[in-house]
Amino acid sequence: MKDLKRSSPFALCHLHSPFYLIGIDLGGTNIKAVLITPEGKIVKSLSVKTLAERGPDAVMQRLVMVIETLKKWAIQKNAEVKAVGIGAAGLIENGRVHTSPNLPGWKDVPLARFLQKFTHLKVVADNDVNAFVLAEVTYGAAKGKKNVIGVTIGTGVGGGIVLNGKLYHGPKGSAGEIGHTTINFNGPLCLCGNRGCLEAYVSAKYIVEATICKMQRKGKSILSQLVRGDLSKLTPKIISEAAKRGDPLSQEVIRETGRVLGIGLASVVNLLNPEIIVIGGGIAKAGKILFEAVKDSIRERAFQYPAEFVKIVPAKLGTRAASLGAACLIRDR
Amino acid sequence: MKDLKRSSPFALCHLHSPFYLIGIDLGGTNIKAVLITPEGKIVKSLSVKTLAERGPDAVMQRLVMVIETLKKWAIQKNAEVKAVGIGAAGLIENGRVHTSPNLPGWKDVPLARFLQKFTHLKVVADNDVNAFVLAEVTYGAAKGKKNVIGVTIGTGVGGGIVLNGKLYHGPKGSAGEIGHTTINFNGPLCLCGNRGCLEAYVSAKYIVEATICKMQRKGKSILSQLVRGDLSKLTPKIISEAAKRGDPLSQEVIRETGRVLGIGLASVVNLLNPEIIVIGGGIAKAGKILFEAVKDSIRERAFQYPAEFVKIVPAKLGTRAASLGAACLIRDR
Numbered sequence: 202m203k204d205l206k207r208s209s210p211f212a213l214c215h216l217h218s219p220f221y222l223i224g225i226d227l228g229g230t231n232i233k234a235v236l237i238t239p240e241g242k243i244v245k246s247l248s249v250k251t252l253a254e255r256g257p258d259a260v261m262q263r264l265v266m267v268i269e270t271l272k273k274w275a276i277q278k279n280a281e282v283k284a285v286g287i288g289a290a291g292l293i294e295n296g297r298v299h300t301s302p303n304l305p306g307w308k309d310v311p312l313a314r315f316l317q318k319f320t321h322l323k324v325v326a327d328n329d330v331n332a333f334v335l336a337e338v339t340y341g342a343a344k345g346k347k348n349v350i351g352v353t354i355g356t357g358v359g360g361g362i363v364l365n366g367k368l369y370h371g372p373k374g375s376a377g378e379i380g381h382t383t384i385n386f387n388g389p390l391c392l393c394g395n396r397g398c399l400e401a402y403v404s405a406k407y408i409v410e411a412t413i414c415k416m417q418r419k420g421k422s423i424l425s426q427l428v429r430g431d432l433s434k435l436t437p438k439i440i441s442e443a444a445k446r447g448d449p450l451s452q453e454v455i456r457e458t459g460r461v462l463g464i465g466l467a468s469v470v471n472l473l474n475p476e477i478i479v480i481g482g483g484i485a486k487a488g489k490i491l492f493e494a495v496k497d498s499i500r501e502r503a504f505q506y507p508a509e510f511v512k513i514v515p516a517k518l519g520t521r522a523a524s525l526g527a528a529c530l531i532r533d534r
Numbered sequence: 535m536k537d538l539k540r541s542s543p544f545a546l547c548h549l550h551s552p553f554y555l556i557g558i559d560l561g562g563t564n565i566k567a568v569l570i571t572p573e574g575k576i577v578k579s580l581s582v583k584t585l586a587e588r589g590p591d592a593v594m595q596r597l598v599m600v601i602e603t604l605k606k607w608a609i610q611k612n613a614e615v616k617a618v619g620i621g622a623a624g625l626i627e628n629g630r631v632h633t634s635p636n637l638p639g640w641k642d643v644p645l646a647r648f649l650q651k652f653t654h655l656k657v658v659a660d661n662d663v664n665a666f667v668l669a670e671v672t673y674g675a676a677k678g679k680k681n682v683i684g685v686t687i688g689t690g691v692g693g694g695i696v697l698n699g700k701l702y703h704g705p706k707g708s709a710g711e712i713g714h715t716t717i718n719f720n721g722p723l724c725l726c727g728n729r730g731c732l733e734a735y736v737s738a739k740y741i742v743e744a745t746i747c748k749m750q751r752k753g754k755s756i757l758s759q760l761v762r763g764d765l766s767k768l769t770p771k772i773i774s775e776a777a778k779r780g781d782p783l784s785q786e787v788i789r790e791t792g793r794v795l796g797i798g799l800a801s802v803v804n805l806l807n808p809e810i811i812v813i814g815g816g817i818a819k820a821g822k823i824l825f826e827a828v829k830d831s832i833r834e835r836a837f838q839y840p841a842e843f844v845k846i847v848p849a850k851l852g853t854r855a856a857s858l859g860a861a862c863l864i865r866d867r
Binding site for chain 1: 625632633680697698702704705707708709711712714715716717718719728730794797798800801802808809834835837838840
């Protein structure tokens, strides 16, 4: 009994009837969903485009479709879906999306209530990066750590904070927006309306733009081959892979990204003295080249004591972290 | 009994024997100390120069002198001093000063242990701004608030964080360094070694330099009269008073300081979603001119929801906040 409890947060319920949970990661680009057992084992996963440009109603219809698809899978396995956890890009409070820099038109949208109404399931919604950090603390790179910062670098740059072993939301649920830390007050305009946010320097769009700019100036790179001449196909993941394969131009981009990311994280290290910072997203695939640059930048800029203490590590759970974590949100409530 | 408990955190001890506590604020410029009753009433206060340039040993001798002076005062009142709380500028962990940007030569100095040895009193040491924010939460501008950021602007720019009703230290005690948030990564060199820290823009030294620079360019200001032509006597407090008296040049300096301070605080608002930010130090005396600029800057740069939620207020307890708070640290332990 004790071992069973230890092996899974949902194990007690498991004694009564077998059930599955759905975890959904609603990003600016993709909706990623998992159907998991109470022990956190992924039974089925799927990913569809968010089509965020079509607005909240269209996106919510797609979410309902995803949930219904996974419910059918559960039925095929003779299991019941009990609840849905959803991590969404943006500012979430009590299941409502107040605003989202990467989901155009989302203003005060009752996401959890809507999905609950149309799927007849219990739905818990939170910020997607809160879900991501919860997954990494529960199953991943920060397992067992008490003071953790999670950063995800994709369409936007998100952050999640675990302090003294608990997800820190702030009194209005909006805490954790590390991507919108100003690192240069005269810097480029960010999607959020501010100037010089960390996100305006290290988001997918910026990394790709900086790479294309370098390619136009310096020319030589294996990237052209990798995207077969179509630069619109460039992504941070492809650039990271090219860097790992030794492409000097890609390595330069990754190093610069790491340096700037480190500038933003140095402020967080000085402010919150975390034990560990977990970095996720396509760029984290660059491995050592990125992480050495981030660490050097933090060591150069933050106070020595917290800078030497903090560990900077890549996320372990891959693209399923936020959806897995979304399922963890159900337990958290 | 219940009312007595509510009126003072130290009231229970008060039932056994009358005693006083000493609270000390060790700043880069001044040592400020108070002798207080268990109810927080100040019996005696004193202030001496830190003479930080003479190094840690000399400063600690001055601290012992301050404690002995206050002990004599207590004896005159037929009371006993039970403990000393000390808030010191810098990075403090378990009573040791690891490093202090405003106290030259302080590296791994066992402050609490030394004072305990020479005064035979229980000594608790923490960051001075942690003490300040604790005082403002206990007696001052943030009374009863649970998620509070304290900022002090003096020789350095310090920060203290109360989350979910508790002082947040971080696992190594170094959390709260708001002054060393990078707001412009190509900005001026900060005393901490980083570039473009908030402190490098709004510390006393920078405010005075910016004012003198403006005076040399524009000339007209009542400041010359206020310091009788000796610009080396200029302080943020004098500039703040001139601004309040309508001096346009001083008002411009205060507004610019507020704007830049708001840039740094906007990041903290996005990151931690605080209920209230309490600002202390000479510049806070400028009142509305400063606070309107800070609020405008936060509204312009932070997400709307946490920006509208957060209150930005001046500290209430004046120059005695950190020393009063240092005494609160004793209770906190």
